[in-house]
Structure formats: structure tokens, C-alpha cells
Amino acid sequence: MHAPSPAPATAPAAALPWTLQRNAHGRLELSRDGAPPEEVTPVRAFPLAAPDEGLSLVGGDGHERLWIDRLDALPAAPRALLEAELAEAEFMPRITRIVAVSTFSTPSTWQLQTDRGDTTLVLEGEEDIRRLDGNALLVTDAQGIAFLIPDAKALDRGSRRLLERFL
Structure with missing residues (x-):
């Protein structure tokens, strides 16, 4: 009988050349290369089509x-x-059911x-319903709040x- 071979050693995760933390005011700070920490804001490159791909940390001057x-x-x-910061900044409720509409005109x-939760939106025009990839729709109300229908x-x-009366 052979002794079981030892499991291969797992390489430790490579350390990132930067760190991210919250400052005393609760804002994200990026530290790297021995430079002083700088407040940054995460911005998704493709927030609807590929939310987990392409994220930029942008400084106060708007530069990446x-x-x-x-x-x-x-x-x-x-x-x-980053996920917590993005969740705070991105408010996009998902529509699960349309209960009623006041009229079929806008x-x-x-x-x-x-x-x-339950809510009300005012659709100003059919152009406020945008088709996205697949069967997804983005509905923007009169106040500018975007509602997502992931699959109509x-x-x-x-x-x-x-x-369908509005499409």
C-alpha cells in the first residue's frame, strides 16, 4: 500500500499593489506606491451589461x-x-410585478x-422604456429613477x- 501523496501546496494570493479602506468620514481611500491616501469613487464601466467587469476608481478631479x-x-x-460602496450609490429597483396602470397613454x-417593496412611478413617455440585452428593460420614471426589468x-x-401596451 502506498502512502497518500501530500496535497499540492496552494500558493498564497498575490498581495495587491494597493490598499483600499474607509477614512474617518466613511469615504473610500486608495493607497499605493507610498503616496498619501486619496479619496476615490468606484464607477462601473458597464453597470447593466457586465456589472462585475470593468471598474474604475476615480479621484475627486474625475480622473481614473x-x-x-x-x-x-x-x-x-x-x-x-467596493460592493458596499456601489450598493449605496446605485439605486435601481427591480420590477417584479406591474399591479396597475392609470391609463394606456402617457x-x-x-x-x-x-x-x-411596493411603489408608484410616473411614466412620462414610451421613450422612457429602453430595451437592453436579451429581454431586459430599463424604465425611467418622471423623477429620473431607473427601474430594471431583468427579463420581461x-x-x-x-x-x-x-x-406590452407601452412597447
Whole structure:
């Protein structure tokens, strides 16, 4: 009988050449190359089509300080900080059901169920419904809040029928 061979050693994750932390005011700070920490804001390159691909850390002057190819490739600590910051900045409820519409002409008030609770939106015009990849739709209300329908075909029959009147 042979003794089991030892498991291959796992290489430690490569240390990042930068660090990310929150400052005393709760804002993200990027430190690298021995330079003083600088406040940064994460900005997704493709927030709807590829939210985890292409992330830029932008300084107060609007210039990019660091490019991150894939958010899911980062170690847990910086990834958690960035995901929390992005969640605070990006408010895009997902429509799960269209309960009712006030009229089939615009402006129209929609009663909705979303992943963030029940709400109402005012659709000013059909042009405020944008088609995205696949069956996804982006609905922008009169206040500029964007609502996402990830898959219009996955909505219940009643919601689809109401929505079709505006498409």
C-alpha cells in the first residue's frame, strides 16, 4: 500500500499593489506606491451589461486612479468595500410585478411591486422604456429613477399584458 501523496501546496494570493479602506468620514481611500491616501469613487464601466467587469476608481478631479478588470477576482476585503460602496450609490429597483396602470397613454402612473417593496412611478413617455440585452428593460420614471426589468418574459401574464401596451 502506498502512502497518500501530500496535497499540492496552494500558493498564497498575490498581495495587491494597493490598499483600499474607509477614512474617518466613511469615504473610500486608495493607497499605493507610498503616496498619501486619496479619496476615490468606484464607477462601473458597464453597470447593466457586465456589472462585475470593468471598474474604475476615480479621484475627486474625475480622473481614473485605478482600473479593476473583474470585481470577483479581488480578495474578499477590498471586494466587500467596493460592493458596499456601489450598493449605496446605485439605486435601481427591480420590477417584479406591474399591479396597475392609470391609463394606456402617457403620462401614466404605474403601481408596482419591486425587490425593494411596493411603489408608484410616473411614466412620462414610451421613450422612457429602453430595451437592453436579451429581454431586459430599463424604465425611467418622471423623477429620473431607473427601474430594471431583468427579463420581461419572466413577468406574470398580467404584468406582461400591461407592459406590452407601452412597447
